[in-house]
Amino acid sequence: MTALTERRPDSRDGAPAAVVDVAHLEHVLLGRWRDVRRAARELLADPRFHKVEGLSSAEHRERVLEQLRLLVAEGDVLRAFPAELGGADDHGGSLARFEEVLTADPSLQIKAGVQWGLFASAILHLGTEDHHRRLLRGAMTLEVPGSFAMTEIGHGSDVASIATTATYDPETEEFVIHTPYRAAWKEYLGNAAKHATAAVVFAQLVTKGVNHGVHAFYVPIRDPRTGEFLPGVTGEDDGLKGGLNGVDNGRLAFDHVRVPRRDLLNRYGDVAPDGTYTSPIASPGRRFFTMLGTLVQGRVSLDGAATNAAKLALVIAVTYGNQRRQFTAASPTDEVVLLDYAEHQRRLLPRLAQTYAHAFAHERLLEAFHGVFSG
Template sequence: MSENRINVTDLAEQLLGPYAELRKVSRARAARPELQRDPLLGMDEQRARVLSQLGILVEEDAVQRAFPTKFGGHDDHGGSIATFEELVAADPSLQIKAGVQWGLFAGAILHLGTEEHHAKWLPSAMSLETPGAFAMTEIGHGSDVAAVATTATYDEDSEEFIIHTPFKAAWKEYLGNAALHGKAATVFAQLITKGVNHGVHCFYVPIRDEAGDFFPGVGGEDDGLKGGLNGIDNGRLHFNNVRVPRTNLLNRYGDVAADGTYSSPIPSPGRRFFTMLGTLVQGRVSLDGASTSAAKIGLQIAVTYGNQRRQFNSTSDTEETTLLDYQRHQRRLITRLARTYASSFAHDGLLDKFDAVFSGRADSDDDRQDLETLAAALKPLSTWDALDTLQECREACGGAGFIAKNRFTQLYQDLDIYVTFEGDNNVLLQLVGKRLLTDYAAEFRKLDTGAMALYAAKQVGNTALHRSGLRSVGQAFADVSDERKSANFFKDPANQRALFTDRINAKVAEVANALRAAGKNPAKSAQAFNDNQELLISAARDHGQLLRWEAFTAALEKVSDPVTAEVLTWLRDVFALSLIEDDLGWFLANGHLSMQRARTLPGYLNRLLARLRPHAQDLVDAFGYTQDHLRADISSGNEAERQDEAMEYFRKLRASDNAPISEKALKKASA
């Protein structure tokens, strides 16, 4: 088999993506024990440890990349995300607490503030002299930021804003750094001046003095123990008519003059709101990458163990079967390996897009909207996949998977909330769905509606959906004759693409038609929207999967080694076909696959998995994490040693005629 192995070195380099060198530096950092999680620490100790780890990051110039060069940064937005993401290998709490401090808190100052604010607050935020909370979410308004109820009312006499929490549901909630360490907060509130509400704006509000006590009017609570990420001191904040100077309004997108006059470079309140929130997309981008990394770590551990561990003897009386030789084990791990590869390649594209927008290389309104949609489509898939993959790895390693030092449970617990924060996955997918619908409807209006039949939306797919990242269908769904073998059909990328594209188009068209039928009555329209919520969210999910499929397919073209290219093509096919299998009912019910073809799919997929099985170890090794990152007992080689020792024992037993038991007798007796 050796001559048919993939080129792990080259593939590893490709997987590191456009920021390979920065990732290596960050991974070297994540390999150091003093930056890693100690699972035996209690909450208080864990919080203190992570705070001190943030200090190490500052000392080592590890957090400054995204900031302006004049403050010691590098103006490197994509590189900054890549650097932070890799911290997940050390400790997700470290990654997220760094994200709170430099991505959210300092990021709000950078992106929503102006020169004066940068000069005044960025240095101390960057140096961690001022740990800060990002006070956006409220108890009563988790995802609906536009409806936050905290008010910032301008007082012309004192030239101050009065920050106020009108009721308990308006308490700011789940804020990292709020329970203990935060000295200031960037607070999102409804800006009211001269009796008019101008919508949500962000204010810099000091919250604690040097001794760590709340300033007058500021209060809060500790969220206490969480399901994971206990290195972060999440908490609640509330404000009782707290006054801050007028200039504490982060005024890049909206300002109030001394006399109380409001002004903004963006006249539309809606667009202003989304522009301000758009600066937060970096959180979603980095969760997408970190989740993918965590899935890689889980798979590298589980595949290594599955390649060493033996259980039951199926074909031999004396040799037990290696776990990964079982079909079910291949199903469990290799399908998820395929998804993780897809996620990894898709993330590189997202990071490119992010860097283009944030560096200003390509930051038109359309670019920004595309970035938003791309992040909103990919973050849900990768964060859910990380949990699914870590859990399956945990179970595939049996009892050993449950031991904390084998990592799965700890990573799962820490990553659990990734599906909720920085945009709840279901809410994000609904945003993607609305975008698909808007793009579709814009095209739809230009067409003769009489010609539009349900399930026929694919005819407009080429132009209608490309703005959201969809490429053209390339070719219409081919009605392939029965003679052509199913396997050839399924492995043809044009067919894979057509199936995915048609599915999105048809679902979006179905929702659009239902909305059209409901007419313009707001109650009926809202009802129709809700009646199709599940379908629209599923279209959005399909859209994200298509983006991943395209990224995976594009990555294949960059592989020069023929064996690697062939193996990765099988893996891409597994990715595509397992998705089709998951939704086989839809493809059949809507006439995109024949019964005959559908029946061959599971078997073909199983054969692909068996073909990939000898390459599984190389494919996870190409992720490039070392035992310093994996740190699991079961990825250390201990299991192989134990297996060898046991086999040696039985070998000696077989060789000895006087052995009191033979291995075969031993097994037969209990069979």
């Protein structure tokens, strides 16, 4: 039998009963964007957004796609985008709201993150006014479901060494996107297995025989009417994804696929019609990390979503431990609640404390992120 802790404070023993101001604690935990979080929770309480257990992967994927369309209509998904494009220029509030989507269905949160946090955000942050005018609206409204094709089978974290190439052809003013071998296939891409009709593809930009490093390109990959891959594009389904079966992860490869010169997302590097390369950032290394830095919101939001997942799990575990009774001890008739056992406390309370710490640390991270991206 596990040893018991001291009995809980009881006013009958002369000790004051512990009192927690729950409303104030909630106010503090929800942080600067508490109103945004509350609005998101109210929206996501709608059963239309909830995960339905027992669906096949195909059914779950289609349900999540329909839920994305609901978010477009009702979910304030454009908060991080510029006001002139229909957004609110609220980067911190956008992530705070996005992190709450996990409470409805983690698959929905991930698929929304791919569409707006990666695909559309890459067009916004790596493209210029021409791309915003031509391409961004479709990504923002889900008219063009998109994928973010960076990771390769042979290169994950080492993005600078990816092997996909984009070689400029001055005769046609096009880039030729090519996957030279199997390890260069783009892999683990959200939306790629089924729904994406375009992708932001990261590749080594080569012009006049010189490799200028990794750049991003807007590449159509499927016929939106038929869902079939366009000529030169090949793809495979990654299959079931544990805990995220509503996400259609897949892999892509390109066989000399041509895209117009103007579809290079050229905020940090451009190619003239004759093939001359220019960049406002002279250092290739600094240019590369500047490009990647504009996409950091995905990592910030996953930190917040992971913290929310821990909160949900602990609500269940602590509530159960505070209600479930097992064995008698001081009383011959009253069984002891699990949380009165020291071993149960040692298992749960450190995790509870860590999650409080994570919540406060994430709020500081979110504040810093908002400050940087708000200029």
